[in-house]
Amino acid sequence: xxxxxxxxxxxxLKTGQSMTLQCAQDMNHNSMYxxxxxxxxxxxxxxxxxxxxTTDKGEVPNGYNVSRLNKREFSLRLESAAPSQxxxxxxxxxxxxxxxxxxxxxxxLTVV
Amino acid sequence: xxEVEQSPQNLTAQEGEFITINCSYSVGISALHWLQQHPGxxxxxxxxxxxxxxxxxRLIATINIQEKHSSLHITASHPRDSAVYxxxxxxxxxxxxxxxxxxxxx
Numbered sequence: 001x002x003x004x005x006x007x008x009x010x011x012x013l014k015t016g017q018s019m020t021l022q023c024a025q026d027m028n029h030n031s032m033y034x035x036x037x038x039x040x041x042x043x044x045x046x047x048x049x050x051x052x053x054t055t056d057k058g059e060v061p062n063g064y065n066v067s068r069l070n071k072r073e074f075s076l077r078l079e080s081a082a083p084s085q086x087x088x089x090x091x092x093x094x095x096x097x098x099x100x101x102x103x104x105x106x107x108x109l110t111v112v
Numbered sequence: 113x114x115e116v117e118q119s120p121q122n123l124t125a126q127e128g129e130f131i132t133i134n135c136s137y138s139v140g141i142s143a144l145h146w147l148q149q150h151p152g153x154x155x156x157x158x159x160x161x162x163x164x165x166x167x168x169x170r171l172i173a174t175i176n177i178q179e180k181h182s183s184l185h186i187t188a189s190h191p192r193d194s195a196v197y198x199x200x201x202x203x204x205x206x207x208x209x210x211x212x213x214x215x216x217x218x
Contacts, residue, residue, distance in 0.1 A: 033206070042116075042198070042210040058205070090155060092206075100145065101206060105154035 003027065006091045006104030013081040013111045021076040021107050023091030031094045032074035033058075033101070034066060036087040043090065049074055081111045115139045118199050118209035125216050131186040133212045135199030138180065146173050146184045147198040149211070155198070158184075189216045 004025045013019055025032065030051045035043040035058075045058030049068040063085060065077045074093075078085060091104040116137045125131050137144070146158040159166050159173040161182065166173050170189075175182040186193055194216050199209040 035208075040210060042114075043200075043206075043208040045205060048205065092155075099143075099202075100157050100160045101200075102157070103147075103155040 004091055004093055004102050004104040006089075006107055008107060009105060011107065011109050013078075013109065015082060015111060017081050018077065018079050019081065019109075020078075021089055021091070021109075022073070023075065023104060024073045025091075025093040025102070026072065027093060027095075027102065028071065029093040029095050029102075030071070032068065033092045033094075034064075034074070034076045035090045035092065036060065037090060037106075038087050046076065046089075081109075083111045085109065086111045114210075115203065115207040116199055116201055116209040118197075118212050120212060121210065122213045123215070125189050125214070127190060127216055127218050129189050129216075131189050131193075131214065131216075133184045133197050133199075133214070135182045135184070135209055136180060137182075137199075137201045137207070139201065139203040139207060141201040141203050143202045144175055144182050145200040145202075145206075146182075147200060149196040149198060151195075158197075186214075191216045191218050 007022045033048045034046040044060050047066040049055045052071045067075050089107045092101045094101040119134045143162045147155050149155045161175045170187045172185040196211040196213050198211045
């Protein structure tokens with residue numbers, strides 16, 4: 001029973017490099033989310049996808065792109081990483097926004 | 113603006129103490145969640161509430177919809193309860209508090 005699986009767990013990037021964070025869920029959930037967690041600020045929504053084929057911006061979308069590849073997978077891409085994107089990133093999914101959210105283990109990203 | 117406010121931000125307790133963490137919110141919600149995050153670890157859901165009270169073992173969560181307030185109680189606290197506890201609400205989207213860092217000392 002994997003739940004929400006995120007990869008990688010840790011990553012160090014140089015400024016200007018690109019990377020994609022992968023997220024997959026096996027609970028047949030419609031909604032998937034990407035958050036970033038910074039000290040003293042709580043979780044902030046980057047992008048979300050209410051269903052396969054749809055994506056919407058959250059509170060802090062600048063510098064990121066997403067792809068809802070299919071119902072299971074929702075990836076987050078940093079095209080040109082900046083030090084301000086150093087953070088812990090969490091993927092989450094839920095049946096819909098009224099239901100419980102399940103979180104991945106997080107990706108600790110450092111941009112130098 | 114913070115749709116969800118938690119208090120206290122940090123809490124240190126002796127093993128065995130009764131602990132209360134508070135959460136207030138300002139948006140209309142369909143449910144409120146209490147989440148637990150261990151150092152270096154992921155986030156797990158403890159409770160989802162839309163009214164009243166729920167109990168799992170030593171953890172109790174209550175919500176007052178009229179007052180837009182929830183509390184998480186831990187009875188007979190233990191060092192393994194040391195973690196960050198996050199309050200979140202389902203409004204138009206999920207809104208999260210900044211978390212309460214709890215340390216329980218043996």
